[in-house]
Amino acid sequence: MRPLVVKTTAGADRPEACNQAFTVAAAAVAAGARVSLWLTGEAAWFALPGRAAEFELPEATPLAELLDVVLAEGTVTLCTQCAARRGITADDVLPGVRIAGAAVFVAETLEPDAQALVY
Numbered sequence: 756m757r758p759l760v761v762k763t764t765a766g767a768d769r770p771e772a773c774n775q776a777f778t779v780a781a782a783a784v785a786a787g788a789r790v791s792l793w794l795t796g797e798a799a800w801f802a803l804p805g806r807a808a809e810f811e812l813p814e815a816t817p818l819a820e821l822l823d824v825v826l827a828e829g830t831v832t833l834c835t836q837c838a839a840r841r842g843i844t845a846d847d848v849l850p851g852v853r854i855a856g857a858a859v860f861v862a863e864t865l866e867p868d869a870q871a872l873v874y
Contacts, residue, residue: 757868758789762860765874766797770812773798776874777821780829790829791863794852799837802848826851832859 761783763776780792794802801807807819825831826849833848835856845854864871 756788757870758866759783760791760863760869760871762793762795763798763874764796766800768797772874774812774815777818781821781824784824784828792825792831795834795837799833799841802833802852804849
């Protein structure tokens with residue numbers, strides 16, 4: 756199965772787009788794909804403990820559950836610049852979340868057969 760890189764810039768400001776990104780990433784993990792979920796823009800806040808649990812969207816799987824699935828079997832990355840603009844450091848994020856920049860994102864998306872989706 757090809758690797759899937761999902762990048763979301765949407766947070767609570769665009770809840771449906773945000774939830775779609777997390778849902779697709781978790782579904783891909785469940786299907787056995789190698790998944791990398793990138794949290795950028797307003798989605799950066801979900802790298803912090805408790806923030807995903809605060810997110811609510813009717814008729815949607817809780818964001819915290821989706822994030823747990825991806826953290827357990829995939830990779831979750833917080834954008835370096837997005838973290839810096841929000842004063843978020845490596846000491847602040849959930850266990851398993853890494854902070855990395857555009858060069859790492861580009862490397863992941865250029866892997867053979869990789870599929871990238873941006874929300």
